[in-house]
Amino acid sequence: MNKTDKIYIAGHTGMVGSAIWRRLEAEGFVNLLGRSLNELDLTRQADVEAFFHAERPDYVFVAAARVGGIYANNVYRAEFIYQNLAIQNNVIHSAHLHGVKKLLFLGSSCIYPKHAPQPMQEEHLLTGELEQTNEPYAIAKIAGLKMCESYKRQYGDNFISAMPTNLYGYNDNFDLKNSHVLPALIRKFHLAKLLRSNNIQGLERDIAAKPFNTENTKNTKNTEHTKGLLEELAASGVSGDAVEVWGTGAPKREFLNVDDCASAVVFMMENYDGEGHLNxxxxxxxxxxxxxxxxxxxxxxxxxxxxxxxxxxxxxRKLMDVSRLKGLGWEPRISLEEGIRQTYDWYCKRAAQ
Ligand SMILES: NC(=O)c1ccc[n+]([C@@H]2O[C@H](COP(=O)([O-])OP(=O)(O)OC[C@H]3O[C@@H](n4cnc5c(N)ncnc54)[C@H](OP(=O)(O)O)[C@@H]3O)[C@@H](O)[C@H]2O)c1
Structure with a gap:
């Protein structure tokens, strides 16, 4: 990629898209392109084609998707499969029609079978049954990576895919119900700390910070906000005395800071042209x-x-085998503890605004 090439980041307002944007800016790329959902709904095929026709990007990162934790994946099954298939079909096909030089599609580790051998290698794809709770989402992601492979094989398009493990970091979703485990834990412990010191003002500030609005508390007045949140916290087992965590605590999981994920996908855009996806x-x-x-x-x-x-x-257990990507020369840089610290500082600053 040249520093002046036009690079479109689909989903640039999201956690991963915004991290890719930061990374590219830091590396001196000056011609970045993004459209919010309000400006361009990627499920609309004609609008996406018109956008590609008008803008003609050189490179595309597909970080737009309908994303959520186990609850959202399980409950909004139809929305997860429809929206993800529509977004990726429209973006990948338009990139093909308009001669994009290279495209990188973002999938997720949930593409692998529920009982895949550990650590999960790229070859374990489609060797067994998927986890039921997020099957619609996983099926869409598998279709996306197969689309990249197929456009490469049939048309010679340089379309590649990256499958990240669980991500966390700046711009994460901290909703108590719809978020992933790590941001949910950060928010639960933070709110429990405020409850423990009876810091009602702190709770109100937390609720007023827009990204943290929850299903129970959005569109209500401040006092009702607090009541709604307190009820939700009680139902989630969060009090000033204790924080309840679901399950036994025994399952093992892997976490990557989103800024490390951004460095990996920019690295892949510059160094990887293979047909298969990379963990x-x-x-x-x-x-x-x-x-x-x-x-x-x-x-x-x-x-x-x-x-x-x-x-x-x-x-x-869900652990990725990342030897293929590391073998090309990429390494993560941010330790988990440091990453959690940075994310918590960011969270506190947002809540204080
Ligand atoms: N989060 C993780 O732990 C994780 C792990 C592995 C892989 N990934 C992958 O990384 C990618 C991005 O995830 P994320 O965590 O950054 O999600 P996110 O924070 O929810 O961001 C999703 C982005 O997609 C946009 N979007 C959603 N529907 C759209 C539509 N119909 N038209 C236009 N834009 C739309 C959103 O726009 P608005 O903000 O305007 O709604 C937002 O910019 C996904 O493909 C996901 O599978 C994420």
Missing amino acids: VGTGEDLSIRELAEMVKSVVGFEGELRFNPEYPDGTP
């Missing part, structure tokens, strides 16, 4: 208990950590 991760995991203890200590909550084994644990 993106750290290659290291820890138990949910260890993670919860780390977040508790970073946030500084002095109450108890309780596990509720009545909730399911899910897959015992």
Whole structure:
């Protein structure tokens, strides 16, 4: 990529898209292109084609998607499969029609079978049944990577795919119900800390910070906000004395800071032209208990950590084999503890605004 090439980041307002934007800017790329959902709905085929026709980007990162944690994936199954298929079909096909030099599609580690051998290698794709709770999302992501492979094989388009592990960092979703485990833990411990010191003003500021509005609290007045949040916290097992975490704490998971993910996909755009997708991760995991203890200590909550084994644990282990990407010369740089610290600082600044 040349520094003046036109680079379109689909989903540039999201956690991953905004990190790719930051990374490219930091590397001196000056011709970046983004459109919010309000400006361009990527599920609309004619609008997407008109956009590509008018803008003619040289490079495309596909970081636009309908994304969520286990609850959202399981409940909004139709929206997850429809919107993700529509977005990726429209962007990938328009990139083909308008001669894009290279495209990188972002998938996710949930493409692998529920009982894939650990660590999961690229070859384990389509060797067994998927996890039921996020099957529609995973099917869409598998279709996306197969589309890139097929356009490469049939038309010679340089379209590649990256499959990141669990990501976290700036611009994450901290909703108590619809978010992923790590941001949900950060917010739970933070709110429990405020409850412990009876800091009602702090709770109100947290609720007023737009990205943290939850289903219970959006579009209501401040006092109702607080009431709604307190009810939601009580239902989630969060109090000034203790934070409840679902399951036994035994399952092991891998986490990559989103800025490391951005460095990996920019690296792939510049160094990888292969047909197969590549895993993106750290290659290291820890138990949910260890993670919860780390977040508790970073946030500084002095109450108890309780596990509720009545909730399911899910897959015992999900670890990526990242030897292929590392073999090309990429390495993650941000340790998990440092990444959680940076994310918590960012979260506190947003809540204080
Ligand atoms: N988060 C993770 O842990 C994780 C892990 C592995 C892989 N990934 C992959 O990384 C990619 C990005 O995830 P993320 O965490 O950054 O998600 P995110 O924060 O929810 O961002 C999604 C982005 O897509 C945009 N978008 C959604 N629907 C759209 C539509 N119909 N038209 C136009 N734009 C639309 C959103 O725009 P608005 O902000 O305007 O709604 C937002 O910019 C996804 O493909 C995901 O599978 C994420």
